[in-house]
Amino acid sequence: MTVNKQNLDLLFDSMAEGGAKIAYEEEFQCRIGVFPLAFNDEGAHVSVIFNNNPSPKRPLLLEQIKNYLRDSGLSVISEARYPLEGRLKDYSVAMVVMAPVNFVQPIVKRAVLTFQA
Numbered sequence: 001m002t003v004n005k006q007n008l009d010l011l012f013d014s015m016a017e018g019g020a021k022i023a024y025e026e027e028f029q030c031r032i033g034v035f036p037l038a039f040n041d042e043g044a045h046v047s048v049i050f051n052n053n054p055s056p057k058r059p060l061l062l063e064q065i066k067n068y069l070r071d072s073g074l075s076v077i078s079e080a081r082y083p084l085e086g087r088l089k090d091y092s093v094a095m096v097v098m099a100p101v102n103f104v105q106p107i108v109k110r111a112v113l114t115f116q117a
Helices: 005-013 058-071 101-113
Strands: 021-025 030-036 044-050 076-083 091-097
Touching: 030 058, 030 101, 044 058, 044 101, 058 076, 058 091, 058 101
Parallel strands: none
Antiparallel strands: 021 030, 030 044, 044 091, 076 091
């Protein structure tokens, strides 16, 4: 599925509040999710899981998400990159932001929708 306003709205808005909000973008071969932090209701975990077929646009997409968060007055307090088991080119980037999920989701959504590499 290619990201566009309609299907991204559907993916982000049709899920139950506080659940996984995931968008899949074919061009970057990734899934993007915004989840509540398990240990703190006031925080959000932004997950970007990249699949095989690496793209040079990946770091630019991650930077855009971080810039949009920063421009909204938020900062990424923790960021980690994890390899996905059994798949050499796959990895996940996890970012922790101390703001409620319903505040972080629209920011991440705008970052993805407006991304121009």
